[in-house]
Amino acid sequence: MSTHPDLVVSARGLSVVLGGRPILRRVDLDVRRGEFVALMGANGSGKSTLVRALTGLRPVAAGEVRLFDTPLDRFHERQRLGFVPQRPGAGGGVPASVWEVVSSGRLTRRRWLRPFGSADRTAIRAALDVVGLADRVGDSVSTLSGGQQQRVLIARALAGEPELLFLDEPTAGVDLPNQVALADALGILKSRGATIVLVAHELGPLAPLIDRAVVMRDGRVAYDGPALDDHAVHGPLFGDSHTHHHHATDTGAPHAPRVAAPLDTAEEGS
Numbered sequence: 712m713s714t715h716p717d718l719v720v721s722a723r724g725l726s727v728v729l730g731g732r733p734i735l736r737r738v739d740l741d742v743r744r745g746e747f748v749a750l751m752g753a754n755g756s757g758k759s760t761l762v763r764a765l766t767g768l769r770p771v772a773a774g775e776v777r778l779f780d781t782p783l784d785r786f787h788e789r790q791r792l793g794f795v796p797q798r799p800g801a802g803g804g805v806p807a808s809v810w811e812v813v814s815s816g817r818l819t820r821r822r823w824l825r826p827f828g829s830a831d832r833t834a835i836r837a838a839l840d841v842v843g844l845a846d847r848v849g850d851s852v853s854t855l856s857g858g859q860q861q862r863v864l865i866a867r868a869l870a871g872e873p874e875l876l877f878l879d880e881p882t883a884g885v886d887l888p889n890q891v892a893l894a895d896a897l898g899i900l901k902s903r904g905a906t907i908v909l910v911a912h913e914l915g916p917l918a919p920l921i922d923r924a925v926v927m928r929d930g931r932v933a934y935d936g937p938a939l940d941d942h943a944v945h946g947p948l949f950g951d952s953h954t955h956h957h958h959a960t961d962t963g964a965p966h967a968p969r970v971a972a973p974l975d976t977a978e979e980g981s
């Protein structure tokens with residue numbers, strides 16, 4: 712059934728249970744082609760789990776995920792996806808060079824057992840240029856700063872020329888110049904029409920790129936609407952209290968912010 716060709720990501724009633732605990736509770740999320748969505752929320756609210764469930768890295772307990780209008784379990788075009796994981800473990804003691812790590816992002820596009828062709832090398836070099844590491848290709852990733860390592864991972868994702876890119880907290884622990892470099896890189900990707908879903912605590916230099924913010928709380932979507940400034944994000948929506956603030960809308964208008972229903976209405980069976 713191909714009903715929403717413009718929906719690059721679509722989750723309906725998505726629930727994930729880890730270690731017997733419900734971590735995501737009936738999450739609905741749509742991301743349209745070319746959108747740049749910031750996924751925000753307090754520690755433990757389920758952002759990473761959501762990104763992983765959307766990419767097939769976490770089992771779905773209930774509900775449905777579609778990527779490019781295809782159910783996740785029938786989605787095989789992995790080369791259309793990019794995923795930049797959280798940094799810890801990224802360079803992880805593996806003595807790989809910048810070139811090796813970035814070129815590994817090209818593997819999904821490469822024919823089995825074929826050497827890299829010129830299109831591959833061009834994409835790898837372009838990705839290195841975008842993140843400003845073209846002069847470091849021979850360096851071991853472990854010798855780079857945290858922010859530079861993050862940029863290596865981003866270059867790896869860019870090398871695959873993804874149509875849909877997920878990034879999990881790419882700015883965490885990254886200094887401002889590296890955040891600006893990251894924002895520039897993502898701005899270029901966005902201008903090429905890519906769809907981007909990014910987990911972040913603070914938007915910083917990324918803020919101007921963000922089309923929409925989705926704020927998670929306790930495994931649910933607490934807010935879905937226009938991007939919030941970092942100030943607002945650290946306000947009530949991030950608190951642990953179960954009070955709800957923003958004015959709930961019942962218009963269902965596409966760009967009206969969506970604020971979650973009271974917590975007790977959508978409880979999930981275990």
Ligand SMILES: Nc1ncnc2c1ncn2[C@@H]1O[C@H](COP(=O)(O)OP(=O)(O)OP(=O)(O)O)[C@@H](O)[C@H]1O
Nearest residue numbers: 729730732734752753754755756757758759760761
């Ligand atoms: N593999 C797992 N097994 C059991 N519980 C898990 C697992 N992974 C995550 N959790 C729990 O799920 C909840 C949500 O975690 P998740 O990492 O998705 O949150 P987050 O919003 O990304 O947080 P952070 O900002 O700290 O990364 C947390 O309570 C976490 O302890």
